[in-house]
Amino acid sequence: MRAAPSAPSVRATTKSTPPSPPWPPSTPPAGLPPPGPRTAQVVVIDPAHDADAITTAIAGRTLRAILCTHAHNDHINAAPTLSARTGAPIHLHPADEVLWKLTHPTYPPGRHLSHGAELTVAGVRLKVIHTPGHAPGAVCFYVPELGTVFTGDTLFNGGPGATGRSYSDFDTIVTSIRDRLLTLPSRTQVLTGHGDSTLIESEAKAIDELLAGRR
Numbered sequence: 619m620r621a622a623p624s625a626p627s628v629r630a631t632t633k634s635t636p637p638s639p640p641w642p643p644s645t646p647p648a649g650l651p652p653p654g655p656r657t658a659q660v661v662v663i664d665p666a667h668d669a670d671a672i673t674t675a676i677a678g679r680t681l682r683a684i685l686c687t688h689a690h691n692d693h694i695n696a697a698p699t700l701s702a703r704t705g706a707p708i709h710l711h712p713a714d715e716v717l718w719k720l721t722h723p724t725y726p727p728g729r730h731l732s733h734g735a736e737l738t739v740a741g742v743r744l745k746v747i748h749t750p751g752h753a754p755g756a757v758c759f760y761v762p763e764l765g766t767v768f769t770g771d772t773l774f775n776g777g778p779g780a781t782g783r784s785y786s787d788f789d790t791i792v793t794s795i796r797d798r799l800l801t802l803p804s805r806t807q808v809l810t811g812h813g814d815s816t817l818i819e820s821e822a823k824a825i826d827e828l829l830a831g832r833r
C-alpha cells in the first residue's frame with residue numbers, strides 16, 4: 619500500500635507556440651480547444667485534492683488538457699472543478715468510466731484516450747500508452763522529447779502499482795509493464811503517481827526480482 623497521496627502532478631511546458639499559425643487559428647487541432655492568447659501552454663496530469671493549488675501552479679498559462687492516468691478518486695477528484703474553471707477538456711480511457719462514476723456520477727469526462735493516440739501541447743508530443751492492470755483504463759503518458767513517462771499508479775519506484783482492489787489484476791499489470799513500459803528507452807525518467815521518480819532500467823531489474831521471487 620502507498621501512504622498519503624503526493625501533491626497533484628502539474629507539469630508545465632514553457633515553450634512558446636510557433637508564431638506561424640494565424641490567431642485565431644482557422645482550424646483548432648483535433649481533440650483540443652483552440653489555444654488562448656497566451657503563448658505558454660500546459661497540461662495537468664491527475665488533478666487531485668486542491669483545484670486552487672493547481673490553478674496557482676498553472677500561473678495564468680493556457681490549460682490545454684486535463685489528462686487522467688486512471689479514475690481512482692485520489693487522481694481525479696479536482697478534475698471537474700478545474701475543467702469548469704478553465705474550459706480544458708478532461709481526457710480518460712473509456713475502460714475507466716466505471717471507476718470515474720464512483721467519484722463523479724454526473725460529470726462525465728469529455729474526451730476518450732486510446733492506446734497510441736498523441737496529443738501535442740506547446741509543440742511537445744505526448745503519447746498515450748494503455749497499461750491496464752491497476753485499473754482497466756490505466757494509461758501512461760510518454761513524452762519522447764523529454765525522455766519522460768508519467769505512469770500514474772501503474773509503475774512506481776520499486777515495482778508495479780497495487781492490484782488488490784476491484785478492477786485490478788496482477789498478471790495484467792505485469793504484462794502491461796513488461797510489454798509497454800520496459801520497452802521504452804532504458805534511461806527514460808519515470809514520474810510516478812505517488813512517491814519518488816525512477817528510471818525504466820531500474821524498474822526492469824525490480825520486476826525481474828519480483829517475478830523470480832514468486833516462482
Ligand SMILES: [Zn+2]
Pocket residue numbers: 688690752771
Ligand atoms: Zn490508483
Ligand SMILES: [Zn+2]
Pocket residue numbers: 623690692693771811812
Ligand atoms: Zn493513486
